[in-house]
Amino acid sequence: MRVIVIAFNILLLCASSLGITSFLNTNDQSRLKDILLSGLNSEDAAPLDYAIRGLALLDSDIPNKDGLCQKLSAKLESQNTETLFHIGKASSVLSCSAQLSTTQKEKLEAAITASSGVSELFFATGALSSFGVSLDAPKVLKALNAALKKDDSISNLGQAFQIASILDGDVSSIFGRIEDAVVQADQVDGKMLQFEGGLSVTALVISGAYKLANTVGQAPLISKEQANKFAEYFVSRKSVQTVKGIYYLLEVTSVLSDNAFHIPVAITLASKAAVSKSEPKFQVRVSNILGKSLGSLNVVADSATRTIDDAVVLSQKQLTPKDGMFELDLMSSNPGKGVYKVALSASATDESRLVGNVGALVEVKVLTKIAIEETEIGTADSDQSTAAKLKKITYPQKLDGSIEADSHQKLILKFLLRDTLTKELVTVHQAFIRLTHRESQQEIFFVAEPDVNDAYKFDLDLATKAKDFLYLSGQYSMDLIVGDAVIENPTVWQVAELQLSFAAPSAGLPKTSKASEMYRVKPEIKHMFREPEKRPPGIVSNTFTLLVILPFVIFIVMVSRLGINFSSLSFSLSALGFHLSIGGIFVLFVSFWLYLNMFQTLKWLAVLALPAFVSGNYMLTQIAAKRKNTTKQN
Numbered sequence: 001m002r003v004i005v006i007a008f009n010i011l012l013l014c015a016s017s018l019g020i021t022s023f024l025n026t027n028d029q030s031r032l033k034d035i036l037l038s039g040l041n042s043e044d045a046a047p048l049d050y051a052i053r054g055l056a057l058l059d060s061d062i063p064n065k066d067g068l069c070q071k072l073s074a075k076l077e078s079q080n081t082e083t084l085f086h087i088g089k090a091s092s093v094l095s096c097s098a099q100l101s102t103t104q105k106e107k108l109e110a111a112i113t114a115s116s117g118v119s120e121l122f123f124a125t126g127a128l129s130s131f132g133v134s135l136d137a138p139k140v141l142k143a144l145n146a147a148l149k150k151d152d153s154i155s156n157l158g159q160a161f162q163i164a165s166i167l168d169g170d171v172s173s174i175f176g177r178i179e180d181a182v183v184q185a186d187q188v189d190g191k192m193l194q195f196e197g198g199l200s201v202t203a204l205v206i207s208g209a210y211k212l213a214n215t216v217g218q219a220p221l222i223s224k225e226q227a228n229k230f231a232e233y234f235v236s237r238k239s240v241q242t243v244k245g246i247y248y249l250l251e252v253t254s255v256l257s258d259n260a261f262h263i264p265v266a267i268t269l270a271s272k273a274a275v276s277k278s279e280p281k282f283q284v285r286v287s288n289i290l291g292k293s294l295g296s297l298n299v300v301a302d303s304a305t306r307t308i309d310d311a312v313v314l315s316q317k318q319l320t321p322k323d324g325m326f327e328l329d330l331m332s333s334n335p336g337k338g339v340y341k342v343a344l345s346a347s348a349t350d351e352s353r354l355v356g357n358v359g360a361l362v363e364v365k366v367l368t369k370i371a372i373e374e375t376e377i378g379t380a381d382s383d384q385s386t387a388a389k390l391k392k393i394t395y396p397q398k399l400d401g402s403i404e405a406d407s408h409q410k411l412i413l414k415f416l417l418r419d420t421l422t423k424e425l426v427t428v429h430q431a432f433i434r435l436t437h438r439e440s441q442q443e444i445f446f447v448a449e450p451d452v453n454d455a456y457k458f459d460l461d462l463a464t465k466a467k468d469f470l471y472l473s474g475q476y477s478m479d480l481i482v483g484d485a486v487i488e489n490p491t492v493w494q495v496a497e498l499q500l501s502f503a504a505p506s507a508g509l510p511k512t513s514k515a516s517e518m519y520r521v522k523p524e525i526k527h528m529f530r531e532p533e534k535r536p537p538g539i540v541s542n543t544f545t546l547l548v549i550l551p552f553v554i555f556i557v558m559v560s561r562l563g564i565n566f567s568s569l570s571f572s573l574s575a576l577g578f579h580l581s582i583g584g585i586f587v588l589f590v591s592f593w594l595y596l597n598m599f600q601t602l603k604w605l606a607v608l609a610l611p612a613f614v615s616g617n618y619m620l621t622q623i624a625a626k627r628k629n630t631t632k633q634n
Helices: 002-016 026-039 045-057 065-074 081-094 102-110 118-130 137-150 154-164 178-182 199-216 224-236 243-257 515-519 538-562 573-594 598-633
Strands: 186-188 192-194 266-269 281-287 298-306 312-318 320-322 325-329 338-347 360-366 370-381 389-393 402-405 409-419 430-437 443-447 456-461 474-483 491-500
Touching (some): 026 243, 081 118, 118 137, 137 154, 154 178, 178 199, 192 224, 199 224, 224 243, 266 360, 370 491, 402 409, 430 456
Parallel strands (some): 402 491
Antiparallel strands (some): 186 192, 266 281, 298 312, 370 389, 370 409, 474 491
C-alpha cells in the first residue's frame, strides 16, 4: 500500500509540472493599461497601433478616438508598407474612416510576389485586410510558400501563421509547419518554453498557430504539456514595460484564454497561505491566465503532503465553491504542524480543453499553538558536588524573588514545549535565552537545545562563560524566547531575575552608564607617525660637506696655477646659450641635492638639455671652422 501511495505522489509531482503558478491579475492589468495609455502620445504609427490594440484587448475605453483617427489619417500619405499596416490595424479598432489611395493599394498588392520576403508579405496582407481589401488567397499562399523556402526562421514562421489565418481556402501547407516551429522552442528550468527572440517572437508564433488552427478547424500540433509551458512563460513576463511587448503579451494570453483547443488553467491561492484551529480553511482561485472564471468546475484535493517527512494527511477531498473561489477545510484531517504541499485538480463536465488542471501544487502552512510546561529554574555547583536546587514555575508567571549565582555555580533552566492540538512534545526552530543586565542594558543570548526526548534544557556554567558577559556582575533579567514558522503564538516570557557575580573585575560598561551611551561619539583616532631617526652630530655633517667641496677647490687652484686661455672664448649667441645651459644644469643638480625630487629634476633636465645640445653643437662647429681658417692662413 505504501508503494502505491509513493507512486501516486510521484505521478502528482510529475503532473504538477504542468501547473501554472500565476496569472494576469487586476493589478497587473491596471499597470499594463497605464503603460498603453502613455503610448497613445506617440507620434510613430507602430507604438500608437500597439497601444490602441492593447487597450482593446483589455476591453478598456480608448480616450479621444476622433483625435487618434486624425493623427492616423495624417500619416496615411506614407508609402511604407509597415506604416500602412499599423495605420490599418489601429484604424480598424477605432472604426476610423481612413481609406487607402489607389496608388497605395496597387503598391501593397504588387508586394505580394514570390520575390518578396515573409515580413513584407505579412505587412502587405495585414494592411490590405485591415482596410477591407479582399486578398487573392492562392496568390498569397504561393508567394508565402516561396518566401518560406528562402527563409523559414522562427519569426518568419510566426508571421506565416498569422498570414495564413486570414486566408480562405486550403492552407494546410502552412498549418503543417506548426510542428516544425514548436520543436525549435527552448526549455527554461523544465517549466517554460520560449523561442529565440523573446516575448514578441514567442507570442507571434503561438498566437498565430492557434489562430491558424481555428481557421483550419484542427487542433494545432502542440501538446497539452507544451501549451502549458508556453503559458507559464507568458505569465512570467507580465512585468514587461514596452508598449509592443504588452500588446503581444495581451494578444497571446487572450488567444490562450479563449480558443477551441487548449485552455491553460491557473490554480493559485486566494487566501492566506496558513491555516490553524481558529482559521481552518484556505481558498484557491481557478481561472484562465487572464484571471477569468472557467465556469462550473469540480475541484479536488488529490493529496496534502508534509514537506518535512512526506506524510500524507488527506486524499481525494472535494473543495467547496464559495464566492467564485474554492475552499478546503484542511484542519478537518487533523494534520500536524508544518508546511504542506496540496495537490489540486480541476475538471468540468464535457470540457476537454483544460490543460494544467491536474496536480497543481499550492503550499500551505498548518499553524499550531504551543504550551510551555514543567518549567524549572535554579542553580547547581559547577563540580556537581551537590544536587541542583530547582524551583518550579508556571507560564506566564515570573519567579518570585531573585536567583543568586557566582562563578562556582551554573544556571539551569528546563522546560517542555507541547502542541496544544496533538498534545505531543514538539521542537521549534528558535528557542533562545536572553539575559539582560539591568543597569547597562547589555544583552547576551544563548540557545536552548532539546535532548533525545524533546525536552529542552539550558545549562550555563558562569565560570566558563564569564568572558561572554565581559565579567559584568550585577542584576540580570532572564527571558525565554520561543518562535517558529508554524507556531501561531510565538512567546517572549520573562522567567526570573538573576543576581550574577563573576570572579574577574568587570570589564564591561561602567555601572553608571546608560544604554544610550553605548552609541556616544568616541574620541577621534589620530594617526601617529613614526618618530624621525636621530640626526648625526654636527662635526660629521660638516666634515662630509668639506670633503664634497674639496675637489672643486682643488680644481680652482689648479686652473689658477696653470692659467686660463680666454683668447678662444666666443661671445656668439650659441656660445652664450651653451654656457648658460651648462650653468643651469649645475644649478639644477644643486637644487636636486637640496629640495627637488627625482621626477622634478628629470623634467627640468629635459628642458635644459635640448638648448645645451643644440647650442653646444653650433659652438663646437664654429670653433672647428675658426681653427681650420687659422691653419690655412698659416
